[in-house]
Amino acid sequence: MKIDTQITKLQMFTFLIQTQIGVAFLSLPHEIHNYAKGDSWMSLLLTGVFMELFIIFYILLTNRFPKQHLFTILESVLGKIVGRCLTLIYAGYFLLTGTTILVLFVSMLKKWMLIYTPYWVILLLMVSIGIYIATENLQVIARFSFIATIVILTFIVVAPIAFKDGNLHYIMPVGDAGLMNIINGAAHATLAWQGMELFLLIAPFVISTGREKMKVFTLANLFITLFYAFITFTCLIYFSGNELVLLPQPVLYLLKSFSFTIIERPDLVLISFWIILVGTSFISYLYGASMAGAFLFKKWPRRSYVYLSAITCFVAALFFNSVQEITKLTKYVTYTGLIFLMVIPAALLFISFLFQKRQRGEIDVEN
Amino acid sequence: MSHSSVSNNENVLPTAEDDATFEDRAAFIQRAFGSTEDLMKVPLSFNNKQGVLFYLAVISDLEKIQRSILFPLMKYRDLEVEQIPLTAEAKSKIMLKDSIYTLIQGNSIVVLEGCEELYSFNTVKENTRSSVEPDSEKTVRGSHIGFVENLSTNLGFIRRGIESRHLRIHYERIGQYTNNQIAIVYIDGIASPALVRKLKERISTLSIDMTFSPGYLEELLEDVPYSPFPHLLYTERPDRAIAQLIEGRIVIMAEGSSDVLVLPVSFFSFFQTTDDYNSRIITGSFFRFLRLISFIISLLLPSLYIAVIGFHFEIIPKEILVLVKNSVENIPFPPLIEAMIMAFTIELIREAGIRLPTPIGQTIGIVGGLIIGDAIVSAGLVSNIMVIVIALTAISSFTIASYEMSNTVRILNYPIMLSAATFGFVGIIFSLMFIVGHLCKLESLGTPYFTPLAPFNIKGLKDAIIRFPIWLLKDRPRELRVKNKRRLYRPRRWENNEN
Amino acid sequence: MWKTSMRFVLVISLSVLLCGCWDQRLLKEQKLILLLGYDLNSKGEIITSTTYPISKGKSGTSNAPAAPKSTILSTSGETAMDSLLHADLKISERIDISKAHVILFGEKAARKGIYPELDHIYRNPKGALSSKVAIIEGQVIDAVSINQEEADLNAQYYDEFLKSGIATGFYTNYNVQSVRPLLLHHTKDPLLPLLKLDRKHKRAVSVGMALFNNGKMTGKLSIPESKMYTLLSGEQKQKISFFVKSSHQIGKGRKNDVVVEILGGSQKTTVEVKNKSVSARISAKLQYRVTEYPKDQLTDPQVMSKLTHDIKTGLMKTAESMISQLQMANCDGLGLEEELRVHHNKLWKEKYRNINLREVPIKADLQFEFINSGIIN
Incomplete structure (x- = not known):
């Protein structure tokens, strides 16, 4: 393994949170509110706890194969043919997620800021920044993610302004929605955690022990859970239930209703910042897809697969852009996401336990 | 002086043999320069031997020729040339093939009958302006010295600033025709040997006909020349160059330029001034x-x-x-x-x-x-x-x-x-x-380049966005992978004594 | 490497150069509607009155900016947006309402509900959510075209007018966004500033607040009642002054009426449930100072106790009349239904959804504490 491509623990942390926080979080309070009403924030905490379980699975898996990334693990556990097939499916999944990110991003941007700008132009902007950064090695991507994290901080700093006009009565009485609805809401929140699976890809490049990875991964999960819960909580106390039903992107609406002396409409600035968060998610998925490509066909360098995946996402996003298709796509991605986020890693772990498979010797991975 | 680049000149030289006669050797020199009219030829006789003194009038100091060649040769008429008391630098023995090159630098050469070697005398004309404060990097407090266009004077500033035996100066010559001398300066024991090796490697593989300024060098050495951001730092201030050396960076100086190049630098280096530390x-x-x-x-x-x-x-x-x-x-x-x-x-x-x-x-x-x-x-x-x-x-x-x-x-x-x-x-x-x-x-x-922000380095931030107190800047920048990481130990030890 | 990035730059710059700026809306090409008024005409159509600044006759080479002037346009249409579309037909540039400072409603329109008129602002990503909302007694067109002398633009005038009203405590501080949950979420009702025009003196006059029930205006509060409302609803706890007429007129000399200013206090709304019937109790502990008392000699304990009593009965009366006004209008400005929903959720679900305030006895309980009498006794 070349030292050049290793990343630090902090970079792993920021990479993970940047991958996970992307398009979904703007509409998260609305989505969960459909199920869990005023108790949506509890649903999110619940999802966080639930995800922690899978983090343990992930860590157990990577500890068994400390020098291997997802695709080589697939190969060692399931054999060459099945492993490679699954890698191909993974590549497809990454492309699908990348496409969904693009589609949702453009549709939101067209709603909120660039109403008349053609669809493909905005798409092109995002794809070009994706290619520009994803062609670089993991280290550069991680550095970029770190800087983008500053954006999340601005969201955290700005959102509490809503507390002043908030009304705690909106979320009371606590537990009104009922346990089933809360769990239902929690189940629908898993899409917001999507991106966690990329940990399996970057795990061998992180300079740390398995225990430290566990710590960092848990911290990242804690951060994300609290961040989502916090944003949702803010929206819940700022908007009444009847309002939230009408607002598909309550986070943006929340920002839109603030007004400062110098910047009268902070939402414009923060929507622009949000683009960076989407960008990092997209870059991460491009990276994942290109890794899969480079692993399957070693003939070309990874860079060329970045171009290929980006163009695939671009073309796919051009086709799926009506409202019905977007809902369909989102639904589809949520369910496939569940498979790739939970089922496959858990199954891998199970099989590797069952057949006592673990990494033998040094297997070098490149990125 | 290094002779490593002489080979560059060999292709334009007529062949010469060291065992040729005195006249042949003189003619060889004359032929090498062709019809140029500033090559001066003074016949002299010394110790009963015939001899010729060659020098290029435009770059030689006539006063020096008088003082360190003609007078001694008169005075010690019956001694061998080796025995004439002059400093090592002022006089040396060279081979015929090196003579052309030595002359070009401003030295004078004496060809003597019966001697296999030629004698070279240092008569280089030093025309330097006096050091003034650089216009582009003015400071309010601190030293007002700036580098000049002379390499050895500039190196002198550095030597005087860092009075340590660990200071290393490595000369190179580049430019096929201009043959400029450049110096790579670093501190042994601080600067990362890997970086120094990398830089020397890069410089030694340069092949170019001329370099007249560090700007040339910069473009040749940079990692991403098309980038809009500068990634080598220019400075005209000896104090700044010295500070950078001590942080573990490498300085490249070139003859004829009052700018020196500092590398590797980060984005934030361009926002630091000497005044930050003086105030x-x-x-x-x-x-x-x-x-x-x-x-x-x-x-x-x-x-x-x-x-x-x-x-x-x-x-x-x-x-x-x-x-x-x-x-x-x-x-x-x-x-x-x-x-x-x-x-x-x-x-x-x-x-x-x-x-x-x-x-x-x-x-x-x-x-x-x-x-x-x-x-x-x-x-x-x-x-x-x-x-x-x-x-x-x-x-x-x-x-x-x-x-x-x-x-x-x-x-x-x-x-x-x-x-x-x-x-x-x-x-x-x-x-x-x-x-x-x-x-x-x-x-x-x-x-x-974007360190300490990306990759993040909290210690490095102490001297990036704001300037922490000097006694807290204990470590050298991590990205330089320096050998001696620690910079200060207990800078304010008197505090313990007074309590 | 360079080749590829060059290609990208090329593609992007080409797309930029070829297609132009789709979303551009230059400031100079917009008519900025700063004041928006909605009213109903006799046919039930919506009349929208707007003012926007115009820069006429720039004073040549002098660099001092000319004082802005505004002009008025009034159009009608089936809905709010429709009438604005009609307005667009009459304006030389494009109209833009994203910077509206104040939105005024005629009383007639407010009685039919104000949410429908605001819908297009909520729906527009550029909608002015922070503009203030006020109700005008009478015709909005008169208010919009008022020829006041205090500010350059009428929009600024109303903006400042409402701002000072909020600071003095006789208006609630609602803007387009913060009034929205109350229009949609029927467990609490908003109260909005109510103005009227004094055409003779070219001024607007505050007359109190408009009461709403389920998004429709149903009643009015007078100024002292409005002040009492802001105090008891916890909107504002300071800087509110009351005039209290004393019942003990001593002699004929100087009047012993008193003006007090509330300096602070605590307020609590409690809903009590007994045998599934609800009663409410609003208690407040208020600290006050005397800002005018021509009789002076406030150090006399006898005078003091009488005065305290007077203040208490006087203000209790105001509070009671405020409550009865709220009840009459069925305006749940104090958020009783919300209290009920939060603390007695089951009962609320069973019986008290869309509570009828007239059936709920509300008691006010005010305690007063004297702090000082200014810098003289």
Whole structure:
């Protein structure tokens, strides 16, 4: 393994949170509110706890194969043919997620800021920044993610302004929605955690022990859970239930209703910042897809697969852009996401336990 | 002196054999220079031997020739040349094949009958100006010395500043025809040996016909030459160069240039000035921070204005909305054109002022700044707010400590303005993402350029955005992978003693 | 590497150069509607009155900006947006309402509900959510075209007018966004500033607040009642002054009426449930100072106790009349239903959805504490 491509623990942390926080979080309070009403924030905490379980699975898996990334693990556990097939499916999944990110991003941007700008132009902007950064090695991507994290901080700093006009009565009485609805809401929140699976890809490049990875991964999960819960909580106390039903992107609406002396409409600035968060998610998925490509066909360098995946996402996003298709796509991605986020890693772990498979010797991975 | 590059010259030389006769050797020298008329040939006889003294009149110091060749040769007529008491540097024995090259440097050569070797005397004419404070890096406090155009004088400044046996100077010659001498200076035991090796390797593989300034070198050595950001630091200040050496960086100096190159550097090096350390902690930090803010202002202000006026005017506070509206109401151009006109005018004024003699330069500033600015507003071509914006941008770009970085910012303004005029804030953010992505990619001699921000290094931040107290800057920058990481141990030990 | 990035730059710049700026809306090409008024005409159509600044006759070379002037446009249409579309037909540039400072409603329109008129603002990503909302007694067109002398633009005038009203405590501080949950979420009702015009003196006059029930205006509060409302609803706890007429007129000399200013206090709304019937109790502990008492000699304990009593009965009366006004209008400005929903959720679900305030006895309980009498006794 070349030292050049290793990343630090902090970079792993920021990479993970940047991958996970992307398009979904703007509409998260609305989505969960459909199920869990005023108790949506509890649903999110619940999802966080639930995800922690899978983090343990992930860590157990990577500890068994400390020098291997997802695709080589697939190969060692399931054999060459099945492993490679699954890698191909993974590549497809990454492309699908990348496409969904693009589609949702453009549709939101067209709603909120660039109403008349053609669809493909905005798409092109995002794809070009994706290619520009994803062609670089993991280290550069991680550095970029770190800087983008500053954006999340601005969201955290700005959102509490809503507390002043908030009304705690909106979320009371606590537990009104009922346990089933809360769990239902929690189940629908898993899409917001999507991106966690990329940990399996970057795990061998992180300079740390398995225990430290566990710590960092848990911290990242804690951060994300609290961040989502916090944003949702803010929206819940700022908007009444009847309002939230009408607002598909309550986070943006929340920002839109603030007004400062110098910047009268902070939402414009923060929507622009949000683009960076989407960008990092997209870059991460491009990276994942290109890794899969480079692993399957070693003939070309990874860079060329970045171009290929980006163009695939671009073309796919051009086709799926009506409202019905977007809902369909989102639904589809949520369910496939569940498979790739939970089922496959858990199954891998199970099989590797069952057949006592673990990494033998040094297997070098490149990125 | 190094003879390593002599081989470069061999292809143009006629062949010569050391065992040739005295006349042949003299003729060989004469032939090598062909018809040039500044080659002087003085016949002399010494110790009953015939001899010829050669020198190039334009670069030799005639006084020195008198003093260290002709007088001693007269005085010690009956001694061997070796026995004439002169310092090692003033006199040396060379082979015939090296003679041409030695002459070109300004030395004089004596060819003697019956001697196999030739004698070279150091008669190089030293024409250096006295050291003055560099115009581009003025300071309020601290030393006012600047480098000069002479390599050995400049090296002298460094040696005098770092009186340590660990200072290493490595000479190289580059330029097939110009044969300039350059020096790679570093401190053994601090600078990363890997970096030094890498740099030496890069320099030794350069193949170019001429280098007349570090700018040439910079382009040849850089990792990403097309990047708009400078990734080698120029300085004309010995104290700054010394500080960089002690932090573990490497300095390249070239004969004939008063600028030295420092590498590897990070983005934040361009915002540090000597004054930061000479002033008090709080003021120093404030000015450092001010420079970073001014970087952001000059990068974004015009495009923000364009985006606000052209796309998102709901962001303007309602108190000044009507004012802004009235100001742009009768302007015939869209904001992009307006900004381009003004920014371009400022560039013209700057460029015009830079090459002119100082008094005229000032006039240009007044004509450009005051008269054009006022006239363009009253003519209604550009709104007065745009004039404020562009003027503020220009001023902030000039606050950046480095001339190169301030140019970079102003160049980067144009693409950002263009994207702001097309997509509003979205365009600005996308351009910023490209710029930050580029900064994350950039490496200066293999060390990350945007450190300590990316990769993040909390210790490095102590000297990046603000300046921490000197006694807290205990470690050298981590990205330089220095050998001796620790810089200070207990800088304020007296505190323990006094308690 | 360079080739590829060059290609990108090329593609992007080409797309930029070829297609132009789709979303551009230049400030100079917009008519900024700063004041928006909605009213109903006799046919039930919506009349929208707008003012926008115009910069006429720029004073040549002088650099001092000319004082902005505004002009008025009034159009009608089936809905709010429709009438604005009609307005667009009559304006030289595009109209833009994203910077509206104040939105005024005629009383007639307010009685039919104000949410429908605001819908297009909520729906627009550039909608002015922070503009203030006020109700005008009478015709909105008169208010919009008022020829006041205090500010350059009428929009600024109303903006400042409402701002000072909020600071003095006789208006609630609602803007378009913060009033929205109350219009949608029927467990609490908003109260909005109510103005009227004094055409003779070219001024607007505050007359109190408009009461709403389920998004429709149903009643009015007078100024002292409005002040009492802001105090008891916890909107504002300071800087509210009351005039209290004393019942003990001593002699004929100087009047012993008193003006007090509330300096602070605590307020609590409690809903009590007994045998599934609800009663409410609003208790407040208020600290006050005397800002005018021509009789002087406030150090006399006898005078003091009488005065305290007077203040208490006087203000209790105001509070009671405020409550009865609220009840009459069925305006749940105090958020009783919300209290009920939060603390007695089951009962609320069973019985008290859309509570009828007239059936709920509300008691006010005010305690007063004297702090000082200014810098003289």
